[in-house]
Amino acid sequence: MRIILLGAPGAGKGTQAQFISEKTGAIPVSTGKIIRSAVKNGTPAGTIAKRYIDVGRLVPDEIVIEMLKERLKEDDCKDGYILDGFPRNISQALALDKMGIDIDIVIDILVFDSDVVERLCGRRVCDNCGATYHVDAKPSAKGELCELCGGILITREDDKPEIVLERLRVYHAETEPLLRHYNAQIKLRTMRSFPTVEDTAKGVLAILGESAV
Ligand code: AP5
Numbered sequence: 133m134r135i136i137l138l139g140a141p142g143a144g145k146g147t148q149a150q151f152i153s154e155k156t157g158a159i160p161v162s163t164g165k166i167i168r169s170a171v172k173n174g175t176p177a178g179t180i181a182k183r184y185i186d187v188g189r190l191v192p193d194e195i196v197i198e199m200l201k202e203r204l205k206e207d208d209c210k211d212g213y214i215l216d217g218f219p220r221n222i223s224q225a226l227a228l229d230k231m232g233i234d235i236d237i238v239i240d241i242l243v244f245d246s247d248v249v250e251r252l253c254g255r256r257v258c259d260n261c262g263a264t265y266h267v268d269a270k271p272s273a274k275g276e277l278c279e280l281c282g283g284i285l286i287t288r289e290d291d292k293p294e295i296v297l298e299r300l301r302v303y304h305a306e307t308e309p310l311l312r313h314y315n316a317q318i319k320l321r322t323m324r325s326f327p328t329v330e331d332t333a334k335g336v337l338a339i340l341g342e343s344a345v
Contacts (some may be wrong), residue, residue, distance in 0.1 A: 133157060133158050133211075133212035133216065133236055134153065134212055134213060134215070134223075134233065134234065134235050134236050135158060135212075135213075135214045135235070135238075135239065136160075136214075136215045136218075136219070136235055136237075136238040136239070136314070137149055137173065137214060137215065137216050137239055137241065137260075138238060138239070138240075138307070138310060138311070138314075139241035139242065139243060139325070140210055140241040140243055140245070140248055140300060140303045140304075140307075141248060141252060141296060141299040141300060141303060142243060142245040142247070142248040142249075142251040142252045142255070143241040143242070143248075143295070143324050143325055143326060144241055144243070144304055144329065144332045145216045145217065145241060145268070145336045146160070146162055146164075146165075146216055146264050147264055147329055147332075148239075148241065148332060148333060148336050149162065149214045149216040149309075150264075151258070151329075151336065152336060152340065153335045154216060155212065155337065155340075156343075157210070157212070157341060158179075158211070158214050159209055159213045159214070160210040160211070160213070160214045160324070161200070161203055161209065161213045161214065161216065161218070162262075163196055163199065163200060163209040163213055163215075163216075163217040163218040163220075164216070164217045165262050166199050166200070167185060167196070167199065168185070168262075170199065171185065177195050177198070177199065180192070180195060180291065181195060181272055184287075185290055186252055186289065186290065187199045187295065187299075188290055188295040188296070188297075188298030188299040188302060189298070189302060190220055190221065190302060193221070193223050193224055193227070193264070196220070196224065196225065197227045200218055200241050201231065204231075204233075205314065209316050216234055219310060220306065220307050220310075221306045221307060221309070221310070222309055222310065222313060223313050225310055225313055225314075235314075235319060237268055237320070237321060237339070238314040238320045238322060239321050239322075239339055240311060240314075240321070240322040240323070240335065241271055241323060241324075241325050241332070242322060242323065242325060242326075242334075243325040244322050245300055247284075247325075248268075248296060248300060249293055249296050251266065251269075252288075252291040253287075253291060253293060254266045254268055254269070255287070255288065255291055255295075256268040256272070256285040256286065256287060257285065257286060257287075257288055258278035258280070258281060258283040258284070258285055258286075259283050259284045259285070259286045260278065260281050260282075260283025261278060261280055261283055262282070263278050263279075263280050263281070265278075265285060269327075269328065269329060270329055272285060286323055296297070321339045323336065323339060324333045337340070341344050
């Protein structure tokens with residue numbers, strides 16, 4: 133089972149990827165997380181990537197594609213995965229095709245731009261394991277600590293309002309054209325993000341059930 137989650141920044145891709153993973157066993161693969169880990173570790177690719185992430189732009193294709201290829205070679209991806217944040221433009225989608233990867237379903241999660249800033253400004257992520265929370269919609273049971281690993285919850289640097297607006301601009305310009313691409317392949321399913329994580333998860337489950345994946 134191979135699933136792509138599309139959607140604007142803050143649409144809830146990471147949150148729903150985690151949910152789908154718990155239900156199906158498919159592994160969430162987030163290029164955003166992979167890149168942030170490379171930045172944290174100070175790798176050469178991470179050092180270049182930081183310049184783009186910090187201003188809300190896409191990291192160059194050749195860097196991200198290489199990182200994704202390496203991740204998908206790992207054992208835990210053998211039985212399926214959920215791509216969160218990849219592809220981000222047509223050339224990345226074509227790279228996926230070239231890698232011979234047959235995607236079963238592409239789920240686009242729709243969210244209003246006006247909700248995105250609120251969501252991302254209230255997001256907190258675990259500095260240790262990357263788990264995602266929201267101060268109102270999904271607070272950690274342990275307050276400022278991660279309920280999974282006890283790590284400290286932080287605000288992502290690129291969740292500052294001015295960077296979020298640039299990420300939204302990039303999404304509309306570069307990522308939205310993927311909707312036509314996957315619609316033409318008859319793989320696209322579109323759903324609304326509801327005001328709660330739980331209601332959105334029900335929508336995702338309904339799509340997965342109908343698609344029998
Ligand atoms: P990435 O980490 O992929 O960020 P993004 O796509 O902008 O998505 P987000 O992680 O911000 O949001 P999400 O949709 O996962 O929402 P979440 O579930 O966290 O990428 C970051 C950067 O890395 C990019 O800008 C780029 O520079 C680079 N990059 C990554 N991939 C790349 C690629 N392929 N090519 C080039 N560059 C790349 O939810 C958001 C918040 O809302 C959370 O707090 C959550 O709790 C809350 N929430 C979720 N669902 C709901 C709901 N239904 N109701 C209320 N609150 C909700």
